[in-house]
Amino acid sequence: QVHLVESGGGLVQAGGSLRLSCVASGRSFSRDFMAWFRQVPGNEREFVATCTYNGGITDYADSVADRFTISRDNSKNTLYLEMNNLKPEDTAVYYCAAAGPTWPVRRVKYKYEYWGQGTQVTVSS
16 A cells, blocks of 8 residues: 655744655655645645656746755655745645656646645744
């Protein structure tokens, strides 16, 4: 059975940093896209960042492109999201996603097959 488990969320002041982790088990994702999405209650789940199988190519939502960094360690089956200069509008539940899309649809949440349960990030002003 495949599991994605996120961790690293929490409460931080504006301008602060957090590092999210997503550990996968049950299968290897070393040949798949992995991504981060986020969701605020009442809103659609939105794309944050994605990377190719080896992390060599990345893509970011415009709102986070100069502040967040996605990376992965396939030897640990783990995906990361380094978040710097956090803003109150970054407050959301952050979800890890894996496998499914090709490059043209890398931002489309319905294309990802596996999802974690989410980790809450709260940024206070």
